Amino acid sequence: MLSNDPSSKKEENNEQNVTGMTIVLFGATGDLAKRKLYPALYNLYIENKMPETFSVIGLGRTPYTDDVFQTKVEQSLRNYSRGPVHDKGLQQFLTSFRYCTFDATETDSYKKLNGLIEQRENELSLPQNRLFYLSVAPSLIDVITSNLTTSGVSQTTGWKRLIVEKPFGSDLASARELNEKLRTAFHEDEIYRIDHYLGKPMVQNLETLILVNPVLDSLFNHQLIANVQITASETVGVESRAPYYDKAGAIRDMVQNHMLQLVMMTALHLPRKAQPEEIRTKKVEIMKALRPIQGETLQDNLIRAQYVEGDVFGIDVPAYREEPGVPQSSMNDTYIAARLFIDNEFWNGIPFYLRTGKRLDKKSTRIVFEFKERPAEIDDYTPEGLAPNLLILEISPNESISLQVNMKNPSTDRFEPSTITFTSNSNNQPEAYEVLLHDAMLGNATFFANWKEVELSWQWIQPLLEAFKENELPLVTYSAGSTGPREARQLLAADHFKWW
Ligand SMILES: NC(=O)C1=CN([C@@H]2O[C@H](COP(=O)(O)OP(=O)(O)OC[C@H]3O[C@@H](n4cnc5c(N)ncnc54)[C@H](OP(=O)(O)O)[C@@H]3O)[C@@H](O)[C@H]2O)C=CC1
Numbered sequence: 001m002l003s004n005d006p007s008s009k010k011e012e013n014n015e016q017n018v019t020g021m022t023i024v025l026f027g028a029t030g031d032l033a034k035r036k037l038y039p040a041l042y043n044l045y046i047e048n049k050m051p052e053t054f055s056v057i058g059l060g061r062t063p064y065t066d067d068v069f070q071t072k073v074e075q076s077l078r079n080y081s082r083g084p085v086h087d088k089g090l091q092q093f094l095t096s097f098r099y100c101t102f103d104a105t106e107t108d109s110y111k112k113l114n115g116l117i118e119q120r121e122n123e124l125s126l127p128q129n130r131l132f133y134l135s136v137a138p139s140l141i142d143v144i145t146s147n148l149t150t151s152g153v154s155q156t157t158g159w160k161r162l163i164v165e166k167p168f169g170s171d172l173a174s175a176r177e178l179n180e181k182l183r184t185a186f187h188e189d190e191i192y193r194i195d196h197y198l199g200k201p202m203v204q205n206l207e208t209l210i211l212v213n214p215v216l217d218s219l220f221n222h223q224l225i226a227n228v229q230i231t232a233s234e235t236v237g238v239e240s241r242a243p244y245y246d247k248a249g250a251i252r253d254m255v256q257n258h259m260l261q262l263v264m265m266t267a268l269h270l271p272r273k274a275q276p277e278e279i280r281t282k283k284v285e286i287m288k289a290l291r292p293i294q295g296e297t298l299q300d301n302l303i304r305a306q307y308v309e310g311d312v313f314g315i316d317v318p319a320y321r322e323e324p325g326v327p328q329s330s331m332n333d334t335y336i337a338a339r340l341f342i343d344n345e346f347w348n349g350i351p352f353y354l355r356t357g358k359r360l361d362k363k364s365t366r367i368v369f370e371f372k373e374r375p376a377e378i379d380d381y382t383p384e385g386l387a388p389n390l391l392i393l394e395i396s397p398n399e400s401i402s403l404q405v406n407m408k409n410p411s412t413d414r415f416e417p418s419t420i421t422f423t424s425n426s427n428n429q430p431e432a433y434e435v436l437l438h439d440a441m442l443g444n445a446t447f448f449a450n451w452k453e454v455e456l457s458w459q460w461i462q463p464l465l466e467a468f469k470e471n472e473l474p475l476v477t478y479s480a481g482s483t484g485p486r487e488a489r490q491l492l493a494a495d496h497f498k499w500w
């Protein structure tokens with residue numbers, strides 16, 4: 001809630017060390033800024049998580065005045081904010097925003113930008129803390145970062161940080177090249193590579209959730225877990241993003257970043273509350289232990305598919321190849337399923353199954369731990385109707401923890417699976433971008449992808465990209481609105497499992 005007492009706001013911020021700053025937003029007229037970033041800043045503001053004084057400078061080639069820009073920001077809040085927009089405080093929030101008509105490819109633009117940043121720092125008595133948010137196409141990142149250095153915009157007496165959007169490269173070589181370029185202007189600890197899955201509250205809380213619940217902790221036992229399943233299914237199709245998506249596919253769009261980050265976060269299993277550095281080290285260890293899928297192992301461990309026409313929630317939808325902007329001959333993947341193994345002491349021999357796709361039957365991101373069945377040889381007691389115990393962590397769109405157990409149905413006297421679900425009492429979850437922006441303001445990079453993780457992810461993905469390019473793996477199909485291709489079910493059936 002918006003505090004009526006400015007001193008209480010200051011006190012709270014001091015506790016969290018959010019210092020006065022300038023947010024320089026490249027791509028201020030774009031879709032991401034409108035749908036996610038302005039609402040995120042506003043929600044941080046009304047929750048007293050912004051510094052008492054801050055300046056936002058929006059940049060784009062579209063010629064806006066400050067007034068027009070502030071009106072656009074207000075419209076974005078009214079259209080996309082997760083909660084109501086309060087009249088109280090709104091004007092004060094909006095007056096922090098200034099706009100600079102700016103072409104990232106022109107050197108003179110940076111002089112103008114520097115002047116505006118300094119003018120606002122002086123007007124507001126702000127320290128020279130500058131948070132640069134690159135919400136622009138990857139092709140502009142190089143030119144922006146090098147100009148930030150040569151123009152002096154990134155030479156500050158305070159801190160400087162750079163938030164970079166995905167995609168971070170399109171393969172291992174381009175990611176390395178991009179990283180080299182960023183590193184000429186920023187240190188690794190100043191670079192915040194956004195992966196919005198790491199901003200989802202359930203993902204951020206995964207580690208502590210297990211630590212604070214000894215019951216859950218006790219389930220994290222190598223002897224008990226049969227497999228882990230990570231699903232990110234979407235009902236939307238390619239939408240208006242064909243030019244990007246048809247080159248990226250599900251493998252680059254979801255697997256290289258979000259899915260592998262979920263694998264790392266799931267496999268962490270830390271014995272106690274860890275420091276950010278420890279978490280990062282552990283994540284890198286997990287990536288190093290991730291068994292490569294390549295050559296002969298490819299066909300058996302990876303399913304690649306594309307949707308054909310079907311219906312989603314009763315509405316007919318076209319095949320991927322009929323979507324606007326997608327070539328009729330496209331061989332792009334809109335679905336990936338994979339069997340992974342982490343060759344370390346804890347996860348040795350426990351398969352991780354991943355699947356992600358567009359135009360599936362439901363929107364759901366979840367992690368399911370399937371537990372081993374009770375050994376029959378104990379006492380020969382194997383009643384009918386038993387199902388495996390499951391621990392289901394629903395990450396989005398709603399958060400919950402469910403446990404599937406076997407219970408006897410008194411009317412049939414048979415066992416059947418029964419699920420109990422726990423949800424938080426709050427229905428006011430912060431958006432991922434809100435959480436991550438706040439972390440970046442605090443200088444906490446725990447939930448951003450560090451370079452080593454990104455590099456190892458690309459390294460793991462690279463043989464797959466090459467195999468896809470050479471058509472070494474068939475591109476199978478699935479109907480829009482279905483649960484995915486038959487081949488993905490067979491992947492688990494071969495191990496006597498099924499998807500949950
Ligand atoms: N939209 C989304 O949901 C998501 C986006 N992303 C990533 O975020 C980034 C931005 O995406 P999105 O907002 O959708 O893209 P848009 O195409 O909507 O916006 C691009 C922005 O870049 C600006 N821009 C383009 N060329 C120049 C230039 N020469 N100089 C200065 N500014 C320029 C545009 O402003 P103008 O035209 O006024 O110059 C516009 O503000 C991309 O990297 C994307 O991959 C990541 C996840 C989700």
Ligand SMILES: O=C1O[C@H](COP(=O)(O)O)[C@@H](O)[C@H](O)[C@H]1O
Nearest residue numbers: 166196232234236253254365396
């Ligand atoms: O980064 C991306 O994520 C979205 C899915 O995000 P979610 O938070 O809705 O699960 C996906 O639609 C998009 O293609 C991808 O670029």
